[in-house]
Amino acid sequence: MKTRKVSEMTEQELKNAKYIMNLKGKDYCTVAYRLLRFREEHPTWSITKEIIHRDDVSIIVKCSISDDQGRVIAEDFAEEMCRSHLPTIEKASTDAMGRALANLGYATSSIASYEEMKRFEGKQQSKPRTTQAPTNTQQSPNKTTPTHLATKQPRRKKSSSPEKTPEQLEQELSSNLDWMSEKFPWKLTKHDGIAAVELTWAEIPQLEKVKSKDGKVYGYRQYLRILETKTNDPLVAAKCKVAANHFKSIKNKESKDAAQAELFGNNGKEVNQYSTEGVGA
Numbered sequence: 001m002k003t004r005k006v007s008e009m010t011e012q013e014l015k016n017a018k019y020i021m022n023l024k025g026k027d028y029c030t031v032a033y034r035l036l037r038f039r040e041e042h043p044t045w046s047i048t049k050e051i052i053h054r055d056d057v058s059i060i061v062k063c064s065i066s067d068d069q070g071r072v073i074a075e076d077f078a079e080e081m082c083r084s085h086l087p088t089i090e091k092a093s094t095d096a097m098g099r100a101l102a103n104l105g106y107a108t109s110s111i112a113s114y115e116e117m118k119r120f121e122g123k124q125q126s127k128p129r130t131t132q133a134p135t136n137t138q139q140s141p142n143k144t145t146p147t148h149l150a151t152k153q154p155r156r157k158k159s160s161s162p163e164k165t166p167e168q169l170e171q172e173l174s175s176n177l178d179w180m181s182e183k184f185p186w187k188l189t190k191h192d193g194i195a196a197v198e199l200t201w202a203e204i205p206q207l208e209k210v211k212s213k214d215g216k217v218y219g220y221r222q223y224l225r226i227l228e229t230k231t232n233d234p235l236v237a238a239k240c241k242v243a244a245n246h247f248k249s250i251k252n253k254e255s256k257d258a259a260q261a262e263l264f265g266n267n268g269k270e271v272n273q274y275s276t277e278g279v280g281a
Helices: 011-016 031-041 088-103 114-126 166-175 177-181 201-207 220-230 234-264
Strands: 020-023 026-029 046-054 058-066 072-081 209-211 217-219
Touching (some): 026 031, 031 088, 058 088, 058 220, 072 220, 166 177, 166 234, 177 201, 177 234, 201 234, 209 220, 220 234
Antiparallel strands (some): 046 058, 058 072, 209 217
């Protein structure tokens, strides 16, 4: 009996085969489904993985997908915290591959795979909940609190809107790039420099290569991807990802314009307001 391709299956058949799983009312593709689709459609393409950071705290894996000419078509990163009782490298490798395949187009409504989201939900549930000790608000009739010692507790503002998903943040940031004129939240050190400098998001490409605290040198887009996985601020993480993709699109456009100028002559081109002369990665 001929095996049926996953690309020919209906949505219900994919769910029955557990290639699409539901988590909290939302469907997510498994990494296995994305990999099968990729192998069916691109049997001669290759997937490579590389550990770009590893210490006692976490490990970061980079996954790249190349065509049969060796050109990198898609890539992404994943970080996993080190725990002695869990296969850290394997989990980071799987997540990075799932994200890279999603960037290639093998995804439904989310870049994150079912495996990645399930682990994320598990981490959220395993976080210890802090309980506030009950306070006795009743005072003895013979004791009063002096006015100058009384402290007024500030009221916590209630959020008027639900927390946004990473995909929603990225979509909003991509539609309006005015935030790139804001100051970058970290100081960056040029690979051959000594002192760290403060830059706006738009000025980051001027460094070309960045030296990290451990002395390693990265291309500025690669360093943005690393910071994306390390920050605990979802908004900053989304900005790092959008900025890296934006600078990549500028670089691709510059290369395309340069090729056209060489063939047809340079008749002038529009310069993006966030592009930088001599950008390199």
